[in-house]
Amino acid sequence: MASYSIPQLRSHLFYVLMAVAGAIVLAAMFAVHSMEEQGHIITGMNNQIVWGMPHVFAIFLIIAASGVLNVSSIGSVFNKPAYKVRAPLAGLLSIAMLAGGLTVLMLDLGRPDRIIVAATNFNPTSVFAWNVVLYSGMFAAVTVYLWTLMEQRMYEWSKPAAFVVFIWRFVLTTGTGVIFSFLVARQAYGTAILPPLFIVISFAWGLAVFHVVQAAIYEWNGKLLDEYVQKRMRNLMGVFVIASLYFVATYHLTNIYFARQTEFESFILVEGGIYPQLFWIGYVLLGNVLPLLLIYLPALDRFKRIPVASLFIILGGFCLLYVFIIGGQAFPLDIFPGYSVSSSFADGEIGTYQPSLPEILLGLGGVGVAFLISAIGIRVLDFVPRELPKK
Amino acid sequence: MSDINLQRRNFLKTAAGAAMVTVAPGMLLFDVAHGNPQSVGKVRWGMLIDTAACVPGCNDCVTACNKENGLSGGTSATDPQWIRKIEIKDISSGREVSLPMMCQHCEHPPCVDVCPTGASFKRMDGIVLVDKHLCIGCRYCMMACPYKARSFVHEPLSDQNPDVPRGKGTVESCTMCVHRIDQGGQPACAEACANKVILFGDLNDPDSEIAKKVRSVVSTQIRADLKLNPGVRYQGL
Numbered sequence: 001m002a003s004y005s006i007p008q009l010r011s012h013l014f015y016v017l018m019a020v021a022g023a024i025v026l027a028a029m030f031a032v033h034s035m036e037e038q039g040h041i042i043t044g045m046n047n048q049i050v051w052g053m054p055h056v057f058a059i060f061l062i063i064a065a066s067g068v069l070n071v072s073s074i075g076s077v078f079n080k081p082a083y084k085v086r087a088p089l090a091g092l093l094s095i096a097m098l099a100g101g102l103t104v105l106m107l108d109l110g111r112p113d114r115i116i117v118a119a120t121n122f123n124p125t126s127v128f129a130w131n132v133v134l135y136s137g138m139f140a141a142v143t144v145y146l147w148t149l150m151e152q153r154m155y156e157w158s159k160p161a162a163f164v165v166f167i168w169r170f171v172l173t174t175g176t177g178v179i180f181s182f183l184v185a186r187q188a189y190g191t192a193i194l195p196p197l198f199i200v201i202s203f204a205w206g207l208a209v210f211h212v213v214q215a216a217i218y219e220w221n222g223k224l225l226d227e228y229v230q231k232r233m234r235n236l237m238g239v240f241v242i243a244s245l246y247f248v249a250t251y252h253l254t255n256i257y258f259a260r261q262t263e264f265e266s267f268i269l270v271e272g273g274i275y276p277q278l279f280w281i282g283y284v285l286l287g288n289v290l291p292l293l294l295i296y297l298p299a300l301d302r303f304k305r306i307p308v309a310s311l312f313i314i315l316g317g318f319c320l321l322y323v324f325i326i327g328g329q330a331f332p333l334d335i336f337p338g339y340s341v342s343s344s345f346a347d348g349e350i351g352t353y354q355p356s357l358p359e360i361l362l363g364l365g366g367v368g369v370a371f372l373i374s375a376i377g378i379r380v381l382d383f384v385p386r387e388l389p390k391k
Numbered sequence: 392m393s394d395i396n397l398q399r400r401n402f403l404k405t406a407a408g409a410a411m412v413t414v415a416p417g418m419l420l421f422d423v424a425h426g427n428p429q430s431v432g433k434v435r436w437g438m439l440i441d442t443a444a445c446v447p448g449c450n451d452c453v454t455a456c457n458k459e460n461g462l463s464g465g466t467s468a469t470d471p472q473w474i475r476k477i478e479i480k481d482i483s484s485g486r487e488v489s490l491p492m493m494c495q496h497c498e499h500p501p502c503v504d505v506c507p508t509g510a511s512f513k514r515m516d517g518i519v520l521v522d523k524h525l526c527i528g529c530r531y532c533m534m535a536c537p538y539k540a541r542s543f544v545h546e547p548l549s550d551q552n553p554d555v556p557r558g559k560g561t562v563e564s565c566t567m568c569v570h571r572i573d574q575g576g577q578p579a580c581a582e583a584c585a586n587k588v589i590l591f592g593d594l595n596d597p598d599s600e601i602a603k604k605v606r607s608v609v610s611t612q613i614r615a616d617l618k619l620n621p622g623v624r625y626q627g628l
Binding site for chain 1: 453466467468469470471472475476477478479480481482483492501503504505506507508509510525526527528529530531533534535536537538539541542543544545546547558559560561562613614617
């Protein structure tokens with residue numbers, strides 16, 4: 001009897017998790033309804049911090065959605081069997097996170113009811129408009145790729161499909177980075193390093209999400225992850241974390257070198273209160289140093305070091321985006337270089353931002369959508385990696 | 392005719408085709424981004440602001456703008472401000488200047504470039520506006536504007552001026568009082584200023600007062616380094 005109780009318990013737990021995620025999504029819908037009724041006044045966003053918490057969540061999800069596909073690319077494009085068996089799961093996670101991220105972006109609009117206008121009126125010079133194409137194309141490309149993987153007769157097409165996805169996600173993450181690169185007058189943005197930086201952090205964050213989900217699935221099904229696969233994927237994540245830290249460091253170091261940027265850097269890295277704290281403690285220490293120790297110190301093996309490292313990488317990702325998006329806007333525009341300025345419109349002042357419950361709920365709703373799509377997909381379709389142990 | 396010639400011809404044809412396919416989209420985007428020089432309108436509405444005559448603490452232009460456009464006049468972080476007074480102080484010399492700041496009506500407006508739906512647009516006469524029916528409220532234009540000229544409508548509106556439609560959830564900014572200009576009038580701020588600080592007119596008409604003055608006095612554009620060619624110029628900066 002006892003052997004039946006565990007699956008039963010798991011089945012119950014599954015529905016409990018579904019209910020929790022569903023409740024979060026419902027709460028997010030209520031938050032959106034309130035924002036629609038009362039306007040963005042109920043969020044912490046204002047005329048200086050125009051993008052807030054929803055954008056932190058949305059951009060994290062979109063970046064991770066692109067990065068998680070590394071698993072597919074390494075499997076199908078570069079023919080590594082250990083990754084190929086994981087490619088369908090990576091594809092599902094990508095679609096789920098992309099859907100979650102776009103839901104948040106869309107529902108944060110001042111007029112979400114007009115979303116169709118974004119399709120009918122297309123401004124070819126706008127990177128936002130390009131991204132509308134890139135994001136919808138990504139859904140299509142990944143769906144076709146999943147089809148070639150899961151339908152035996154189409155399997156021979158999986159490599160070309162994977163190649164299209166491989167190219168597409170690079171362009172997509174470039175497009176996401178370029179949203180900020182194209183902002184000519186903002187000290188935090190307007191640099192060409194952002195698209196490659198976004199691509200590299202997408203590798204780290206996407207793989208971290210993959211590790212968390214994979215660990216949960218294996219735990220759930222009482223399976224043990226092969227040591228060889230563990231080692232390979234662990235080392236790969238380590239390399240990605242180091243590479244992303246390198247890009248972030250390069251971004252800040254080049255800024256520090258320019259006299260016109262030093263004030264901004266001292267704000268973000270030293271004097272800006274919450275922003276330097278989140279950067280150094282949240283991103284550098286918890287999001288990079290700690291995960292690297294967990295990844296590379298075998299002495300820590302008795303802990304579930306890979307999923308734990310992954311969770312910290314994800315936490316660090318959110319911290320970095322908060323600093324980058326909100327801290328970047330909080331620093332005032334330099335409209336009159338060489339002058340100190342003051343006005344009723346907070347010119348020359350550090351912008352204030354206090355995230356409110358509705359916008360946090362909206363962001364969490366995006367995570368909830370991604371969770372629901374992944375969990376239901378994994379339960380009803382064949383996404384669990386199956387492989388023979390390898391020595 | 393030998394086979395070699397035919398091959399050569401085919402090669403040339405393919406090469407020419409490939410070159411066209413490569414270059415054409417770039418040319419198309421360049422045209423879209425920079426406009427056709429021949430289609431630029433004859434009129435370019437602009438302003439020349441004499442900062443030497445602008446009195447620190449005087450807010451008449453701001454009050455007139457709020458009244459004309461039905462703005463609340465509130466100055467919280469979420470209240471729209473289409474025009475504001477900025478006090479600036481030269482960090483090295485200590486010289487202080489007071490000036491009004493609003494949408495600079497750029498010739499190459501970043502807000503128009505980044506707007507996904509084309510809601511931000513520039514009229515043939517140089518006035519930069521937001522089409523309230525197309526704006527989806529993404530606020531990308533607010534991120535892109537170097538002058539912090541745009542506001543987002545954070546709250547429901549009431550008692551609107553029928554000439555100046557606004558909408559909750561959309562972005563807005565100084566329209567240069569386009570509804571007045573189109574009827575031969577002046578922007579409310581220019582009219583309200585007792586010191587005649589704001590000179591409004593057609594920059595492209597060599598006989599207009601503004602064009603003559605721009606030719607005879609030293610004036611500057613704010614953040615001229617960005618090469619956006621704003622239609623608002625400042626004297627005495």
